[in-house]
Amino acid sequence: xxxxxxxxxxxxxxxxxxxxxxxxxxxxxxxxxxxxxxxxxxxxxxxxxxxxxxxxxxxxxxxxxxxxxxxxxxxxxxxxxxxxxxxxxxxxxxxxxxxxxxxxxxxxxxxxxxxxxxxxxxxxxxxxxxxxxxxxxxxxxxxxxxxxxxxxxxxxxxxxxxxxxxxxxxxxxxxxxxxxxxxxxxxxxxxxxxxxxxxxxxxxxxxxxxxxxxxxxxxxxxxxxxxxxxxxxxxxxxxxxxxxxxxxxxxxxxxxxxxxxxxxx
Amino acid sequence: xxxxxxxxxxxxxxxxxxxxxxxxxxxxxxxxxxxxxxxxxxxxxxxxxxxxxxxxxxxxxxxxxxxxxxxxxxxxxxxxxxxxxxxxxxxxxxxxxxxxxxxxxxxxxxxxxxxxxxxxxxxxxxxxxxxxxxxxxxxxxxxxxxxxxxxxxxxxxxxxxxxxxxxxxxxxxxxxxxxxxxxxxxxxxxxxxxxxxxxxxxxxxxxxxxxxxxxxxxxxxxxxxxxxxxxxxxxxxxxxxxxxxxxxxxxxxxxxxxxxxxxxxxxxxxxxxxxxxxxxxxxxxxxxxxxxxxxxxxxxxxxxxxxxxxxxxxxxxxxxxxxxxxxxxxxxxxxxxxxxxxxxxxxxxxxxxxxxxxxxxxxxxxxxxxxxxxxxxxxxxxxxxxxxxxxxxxxxxxxxxxx
Numbered sequence: 001x002x003x004x005x006x007x008x009x010x011x012x013x014x015x016x017x018x019x020x021x022x023x024x025x026x027x028x029x030x031x032x033x034x035x036x037x038x039x040x041x042x043x044x045x046x047x048x049x050x051x052x053x054x055x056x057x058x059x060x061x062x063x064x065x066x067x068x069x070x071x072x073x074x075x076x077x078x079x080x081x082x083x084x085x086x087x088x089x090x091x092x093x094x095x096x097x098x099x100x101x102x103x104x105x106x107x108x109x110x111x112x113x114x115x116x117x118x119x120x121x122x123x124x125x126x127x128x129x130x131x132x133x134x135x136x137x138x139x140x141x142x143x144x145x146x147x148x149x150x151x152x153x154x155x156x157x158x159x160x161x162x163x164x165x166x167x168x169x170x171x172x173x174x175x176x177x178x179x180x181x182x183x184x185x186x187x188x189x190x191x192x193x194x195x196x197x198x199x200x201x202x203x204x205x206x207x208x209x210x211x212x213x214x215x216x217x218x219x220x221x222x223x224x225x226x227x228x229x230x231x232x233x234x235x236x237x238x239x240x241x242x243x244x245x246x247x248x249x250x251x252x253x254x255x256x257x258x259x260x261x262x263x264x265x
Numbered sequence: 266x267x268x269x270x271x272x273x274x275x276x277x278x279x280x281x282x283x284x285x286x287x288x289x290x291x292x293x294x295x296x297x298x299x300x301x302x303x304x305x306x307x308x309x310x311x312x313x314x315x316x317x318x319x320x321x322x323x324x325x326x327x328x329x330x331x332x333x334x335x336x337x338x339x340x341x342x343x344x345x346x347x348x349x350x351x352x353x354x355x356x357x358x359x360x361x362x363x364x365x366x367x368x369x370x371x372x373x374x375x376x377x378x379x380x381x382x383x384x385x386x387x388x389x390x391x392x393x394x395x396x397x398x399x400x401x402x403x404x405x406x407x408x409x410x411x412x413x414x415x416x417x418x419x420x421x422x423x424x425x426x427x428x429x430x431x432x433x434x435x436x437x438x439x440x441x442x443x444x445x446x447x448x449x450x451x452x453x454x455x456x457x458x459x460x461x462x463x464x465x466x467x468x469x470x471x472x473x474x475x476x477x478x479x480x481x482x483x484x485x486x487x488x489x490x491x492x493x494x495x496x497x498x499x500x501x502x503x504x505x506x507x508x509x510x511x512x513x514x515x516x517x518x519x520x521x522x523x524x525x526x527x528x529x530x531x532x533x534x535x536x537x538x539x540x541x542x543x544x545x546x547x548x549x550x551x552x553x554x555x556x557x558x559x560x561x562x563x564x565x566x567x568x569x570x571x572x573x574x575x576x577x578x579x580x581x582x583x584x585x586x587x588x589x590x591x592x593x594x595x596x597x598x599x600x601x602x603x604x605x606x607x608x609x610x611x612x613x614x615x616x617x618x619x620x621x622x623x624x625x626x627x628x629x630x631x632x633x634x635x636x637x638x639x640x641x642x643x644x645x646x647x648x649x650x651x652x653x654x655x656x657x658x659x660x661x662x663x664x665x666x667x668x
Contacts, residue, residue: 056603064605064633088633089285089667099469107519109469116391118364122472122517122524124561131565134604234603252352256467257405261348261355263314263321 032152032168035186040147042191044219045245047073051086052240054135059233064088066133071264073249077102079144080254084264085133095259104146113259120260129178136206136227136236138178149173155183160195164188179205190220204230211237217245285668286311286325293387293661296641303430303659304384305332310343321348334383334429344396357401362394363414365463365476366528367515369569369596370611373528373555374476374513377414377461379483381423385431385654386613386622387642387661395420409466416459419451421506422483433653438498441542445502448485457481463513476513481506486536486546500542507548509534524559526571537577540585550578565600585649591616592650605630618648638663 054066067087073080078101085094093115100108113120128140150170158167165185172179178200185195196208211224221243228235252258286309293304312325324345331337346359366375370390378394386393398418404411425431437443451457463476485504492499515528530553536546555573562568572593580588593616598609606629613622626640639662644654 058603088630090287090630090634090636090665092285092667107470107521109519111467116389118362118391118394119366121367122519122526124519124522124524124559129563130561131604134600252405255405256465256472257355257403257410261321261350263316 029151029153032154032170033147035154035166035168036147036150036152036170036184038191039186039193040144042220044221045217047071047247047249048243048245049247049249050240050243052238054133054137055237055239056135057235057237064134066135068133069264071249071253073251073254082254082259082264091133093262095262095264097254097256097259099254100144102144102146104149111256111259113262115262118262120256135238136229136234137238140178141208141227150182157188158185160185160187163190163194165194192220192222202231206230216243219245281316283314283316284312287665287667289663289665291661291663293642293659295656296658296660297656301430302333303657304387304661306330306334306337319350321350322346323348334425336427337383353406354402354404356403358399360396360398361401362396363399363401364394365513365515367472367517367526367557368528368555368573369557369559369571370594370613371555371571371573373553373573374478374511374515374530376478376480376483376511376530377416379420379422383423383425383429383431385425385657387431387624387659395423408468409464412461412463412465414459414461414463416461416480417455418453419457419459419481419506420483421448421450421485424484430657431654435542437542440496441498441500443500443502443542445504448504448506450506451481471516471518473516474514476511476515478511478513480509480511482509482535487538488546489543491543498543507534507536522561522563526557526559527555528557529554538585539583541583544583547581547584549580549584552576552578565604567596567598569596570594587617613651615646615648615650618646618650618652620644620646620648620651620653622651622654634667636665636667638665 049069049071052068052070056064056066065087067085069084069086071082078099081098081100083096085091095113097111098108110123111120112123128143129138131138132142150172153169155167155169158165165187168184168186170182170184179198180201181199183197184193186192187194190213192210192213193208194210194213197204198206198208206227206229208227209225210222211226213220213222215221222240224237224239226235226237253264258264288307288309290307291304292302295301295303306329308327308329310325310327312323315322325343326340327343328340329337342360344360344362346357346361348355348357363377364375365377366373368375372380378397380393381395382393397416397420399414399416402413459478459480461476461478461480463474465474466472485506488503488505490501490503510533512531512533513529517524517526532551532553534548535551536548537551538546553573553575555571557569557571560568570593572591574589574591575586576589577584577586593614594612596609596611598607600607607627609626611624611626615621621644623643624640625643626638628636628638630636640660642657642659642661644651644658646652
């Protein structure tokens with residue numbers, strides 16, 4: 001039988017270590033969020049343009065090409081973006097305009113111009129889980145997700161292809177999200193995600209890897225990346241070229257009247 | 266990235282010019298006996314565009330060989346226009362297709378470019394619009410745009426005629442003889458011009474627009490002269506286009522996975538046809554309205570439902586159209602196999618006549634540039650809107666190559 005003093009000391013010790021664990025978990029969560037805020041706020045100029053080429057590769061190795069010119073401009077923490085589809089030929093000239101709001105409770109505004117229909121349609125802002133042009137990237141994968149749409153826990157430190165990274169686990173706040181969790185590797189130098197594992201209720205679904213990155217116009221940028229769907233044995237290689245920053249893109253570019261012309265000017 | 270002022274690099278003339286287009290072959294046959302071919306054509310469109318700083322030129326030329334409708338065979342300029350873009354305004358002059366409205370597959374305020382019903386509504390919607398020779402000027406504000414269109418040359422809607430399988434003979438009583446005069450079209454003059462003005466606003470979470478269009482009815486009113494001759498009735502049609510003014514209003518509002526849309530057009534002074542072959546068209550005011558809901562539930566599903574109708578004010582019993590008509594559409598599509606296969610169904614339903622047109626369509630992208638399409642167009646029910654085409658229920662195939 002333990003004496004009353006021994007029992008008190010034991011209970012205190014258990015509480016102390018449990019408290020330490022809770023404190024450590026809280027600290028890791030705080031650090032996880034701070035790292036993701038740092039990643040989110042990585043400088044990328046006030047505006048940016050690029051040409052994005054996607055190569056969709058199926059399990060037999062056959063390829064389909066998607067090419068999109070992209071223009072984006074920051075308005076405080078919000079962003080306006082225009083994408084013009086260049087390839088394949090049957091969707092050439094299709095333009096997508098979005099006004100993306102940092103506040104997760106506010107729906108983004110989106111319009112789509114289809115050259116065959118020669119008119120602009122309002123489209124709903126909520127369907128972020130759709131796959132972009134048949135690729136392995138969803139609109140949400142490619143978009144600017146608000147940091148607080150997930151809780152982030154720092155799991156530790158690991159290197160990816162020789163680059164020192166923080167390893168973070170992000171769990172969506174919204175239980176209906178298509179992913180149950182993500183594990184991300186964030187470069188300590190570039191403050192950029194170099195690898196992500198996407199999990200759904202059945203386990204590992206997709207892996208995103210940055211294949212080449214570097215400084216473009218003074219800002220860290222991804223040049224080549226890939227998204228591999230493990231379950232469907234399908235891969236999308238994404239290449240960025242003609243990247244330009246702070247060229248002073250005019251506000252008129254991000255208006256419906258601009259995409260209504262069927263070309264961007 | 267043609268057209269964007271982001272690079273200081275010299276752009277060569279070759280880089281400023283873009284040539285692209287498509288070629289397609291289409292074939293359809295009646296499902297019912299005698300299983301005649303209803304569509305048999307090869308159609309190509311060559312598009313040339315040139316980007317010269319603030320100017321942009323565009324020409325598209327159509328070439329078609331049509332084995333079912335002779336008048337469609339030939340080469341013609343589909344569009345040819347020049348555009349100038351300045352800070353705060355732009356202008357486009359020349360032959361162009363202008364499309365207004367928020368509706369899906371239905372034309373409410375979308376009456377700037379007249380319709381081409383050569384193959385009724387079985388063509389792709391974009392090929393149902395005829396280009397107009399027009400000048401379009403837009404004043405572009407922060408959230409509000411003002412659009413002014415001047416159309417100096419009248420262009421009528423195209424209806425199927427002659428040996429076209431979509432040209433159906435009207436029901437004529439036995440003791441009635443019918444003749445028709447040439448269609449009386451407005452002459453080209455300044456006072457016969459058509460003018461349209463539209464004010465559009467694009468706010469966060471709401472698009473609205475109001476318009477007015479001083480126009481000619483694209484379809485002629487079939488005026489008649491009726492004479493009695495030895496127990497028989499002679500009816501002479503004198504088709505004539507009439508002036509009318511159309512006031513329009515449209516909006517769309519997204520909410521979650523949905524977009525709510527609405528569109529109304531108030532026709533001031535439109536002629537409506539009589540029910541009797543010996544009656545006369547009557548000039549009335551009417552309201553054409555439509556409400557729609559787009560639902561994008563995810564997983565590449567798209568569901569669009571619309572309901573609409575026409576209300577004729579000061580209605581008279583002798584008119585062919587009811588005082589209030591009601592119709593609806595449902596469009597469901599699903600993309601599969603990484604968006605290379607699209608299955609869709611578009612249903613038009615006329616509530617009064619219980620007539621319907623249902624297009625079941627499948628499209629497969631064999632490669633990025635080559636698409637194969639197949640489908641069934643089912644016409645059924647009663648009435649004059651869709652039911653009369655029941656014998657033209659058809660199965661069709663199409664191959665389209667884009668370059």
